[in-house]
Amino acid sequence: MENAGGPFPQSGACYTGHMTNSTQPRQQPGRGPADDGDPPFDLPDAPGLERPSISARALQRPEVPYLENLNPEQREAVEHLDGPVLVLAGAGTGKTRVLTTRISHILASRRAFPSQILAVTFTNKAAREMKERIGHLVGGTVEGMPWLGTFHSIGVKILRRHAELVGLRSQFTILDPDDQLRLMKQVIEAEGLDKDRWPARQLANLIDSWKNRGLTPDKVPQGEGFAFAAGKGAKLYAAYQHRLKDLNACDFGDLLLENLRLFREHPDVLADYHKRFRFILVDEYQDTNIAQYLWLRILAQGCPNVCCVGDDDQSIYGWRGAEVDNILRFEKDFPGAKVIRLERNYRSTGHILGAAAGLIAHNKGRLGKTLFTDDEAGNLVSVAGVWDDEEEARSIADEIERLRKSGHGLNQIAVLVRASAQMRAMEDRFITVGLPYRVIGGPRFYERQEIKDAIAYLEVTSNPSNDLKFERIVNVPKRGLGDTSVKRVHELARARGIAMFDAAREIIASEELPGKARKALSDLVQAFERWRSQIDNLKHTELAELILDESGYTAMWQADKSPQAQSRLDNLKELVRFMHDFETLNGFLEHVSLVMDADQSNDGERVSIMTLHAAKGLEFDTVFLPGWEEGLFPHQRALDEQGQAGLEEERRLAYVGITRARRQAHISFAQNRRLRGLFQAAIPSRFVDELPEAHVEVREMKSPFGGAYANPQNLYGNPYGRSRFEEAQPQFRSSYSTPGWQRAQNARTQQPTPAASRSPLTIEGQLVASSTAEGAGYKTGDRVFHSKFGEGRVAEVDGNKLTIEFKTSGRKRVVDSFVRPI
């Protein structure tokens, strides 16, 4: 839009050789008129020094309030605008604040227009937050930052403008992983391979990893290309890319890869972007993969003012292509880079930081930071050994109850697990004691089957040539169009080079299909045509309702008797409600293809349960970290497959976990864990022993676990062999007089089948009814519905605790707020 080189005062700034100046303070003389608009920020309190001209002072703001709350390092990171900067921001050191203030500063000092700043994040959430915070800082109405977004959203934006240059049309669709897999299957079959021997899943992973590394089919290293299907890996990759082009589609990896191609093959286009971007900012740099790195680097060629913010100690996504190396290598990539360390932590107490620091110090190959705080030392990090995972869940629930009674908000409590399988024990326990919780992560809104189906209907209505979406719902709900019919349509479409939807139309006109299938297909095609003709007449939300209704999709779930059916229907309603936020159907669909998350409603006080990965970037007053056992954390698989690197990444994950806590962290490990159905003895994680003694308090170890902790010499010595906790023997009685345990005992005697129901671990924790009203008034015989266990009948009432005979899950004792009457 506004062309760079336009009216902007400092147009030359990007092209001078600032790299070499990076060790000097700002204020380079003789850089043109714009310097006048650049107040001497480094001398805010030195009025006696040389001052800019009167006219310049009249232009500049009298003060810069947004800079005042920064510490010296943050301030330097904000003000060092020229040349490359790497900000190593430890956990809780104000990383986002630096980023947003820096952008505000660039804007306020008129060094660039909003449209000349490229700011990339990994998640939509991060992008959203940044926008909001910049809005606050700059005050009210910043006209949007068009180039603040995720790598992918910016990639799409660029690609849509120049799609035809890389063999796409600008309306190209973005495949979700489901579509991707379906396409992959087709490619494998088209190649005449046995799809059982060569699973599409595996090929998808392989291709993804190539794309992460910026490799196009012709660049795949020989050896790796042969890894799949006896040497056909690279060939299948090429075929897949070819099919994508046919479909006018892209997968997520392509969004960046095609950008790279575009920039490489069309220097004029690249030059445009070089002119445009004066400042580049990158969040979470430690998480960039090679493709993202290449993308940044090629854009940065035109603009030395690159500022990357990250923390090598929080790199936990190596397994999906993130290269910690990118951040470790920054100074080599950007010669003369200024490296600024943010080490003053504003989040946690001294003991929490001490524990985290001691742990992460065991990693090699760090850039090295030492966090410190002016906060009080606070509570020691607690470490507790428990008998098994059930007791672990029980003691956590008890502690939370205790905190709740003392006024601790549940929203400020989180349980962070290594693997989602651990969540079940927590959920079961929380349900039993009536502790409201929400599960964060898990299948996200747009990944749910019903939502994807609904969107497929909407998408085909809007764009009938989206074959993959058409295939998805052609027989959902079942309308007698099985594999054979679909295959016919598919073959005709391929043979004629037309969309399946059009092929279907032709097939109906012919006599090719048996009467029943033909009728069904004909009805479907007509329905879509009818809906399509309504796009302009009906409000898109009404159209959506109409489609879901007429297609029989809603009816399908209404007829479904599984416990999840109701929540699926609720989700569909939620989807329609969500569509209200958009002007048009197409606007909505574009959003959906890129933004897979929907804002989770924050209803009321709940404990959060999530994986450690999902917790990155969040913080809570109190954090529980269960499952610190060898094999689980560090995970055996990480060790087996990645060796030392895997171990270090696991350790970083532990570091992330501890540093989520503001006031208190509780670590626990079980001596026995139910894994894949059977009990297995476990030994405490080596990470437990790596925690520095001075910051740790061992709980519930005093009498029952006798010896170990009382014998300091056991604490040291062989760090990975024998643990100071290993010999600890649990004795029954320690924590077993707590109210929670008593309650559990009661519950157990009446609940002979613990956790019989095995419904999927979804987000259901947040779907449960929240009417905690005392005496909701259930009586024996009432029919009730539970979002996890399904339908049941009240067998016993004990205050607000109900014993319910569930149809499918057997007898359960739950708190009344978790069920609703039917």
Next chain:
DNA sequence: GTTCGCTCACTTTTT
């Protein structure tokens, strides 16, 4: 074309 039952594998997951 649909449904049932067996086998398999099973860390983390944004866009």
Next chain:
DNA sequence: GTGAGCGAAC
């Protein structure tokens, strides 16, 4: 122990 995915039986 459990969910997905596939082949065999209706």
